[in-house]
Amino acid sequence: MDQTNHNGSGLNDLAQLELAVEASKNITGSSTMSMDPEALNDAEKCIKDARAQLDQVKITGVDQQFLENQKALLDQCQHQIDEARKG
Numbered sequence: 001m002d003q004t005n006h007n008g009s010g011l012n013d014l015a016q017l018e019l020a021v022e023a024s025k026n027i028t029g030s031s032t033m034s035m036d037p038e039a040l041n042d043a044e045k046c047i048k049d050a051r052a053q054l055d056q057v058k059i060t061g062v063d064q065q066f067l068e069n070q071k072a073l074l075d076q077c078q079h080q081i082d083e084a085r086k087g
Contacts, residue, residue, distance in 0.1 A: 016053065
């Protein structure tokens, strides 16, 4: 049976967002160390997916400071990939 969080708190969404951002950080770190083009592409996709999740969570109007922090982490990940591709 599908168990969806219907309590309106958005806590489950926040936890999923936090995991998506953490995954983005991890894959960004490993891809920029390896400099493998496919890994860099995978990292960008992971960041894109996390940003989509962030945009979805923003609609719920939950903790704005938390959301800004998550956005900043994703921005750092993207910057790291951009710098790796330059160098």
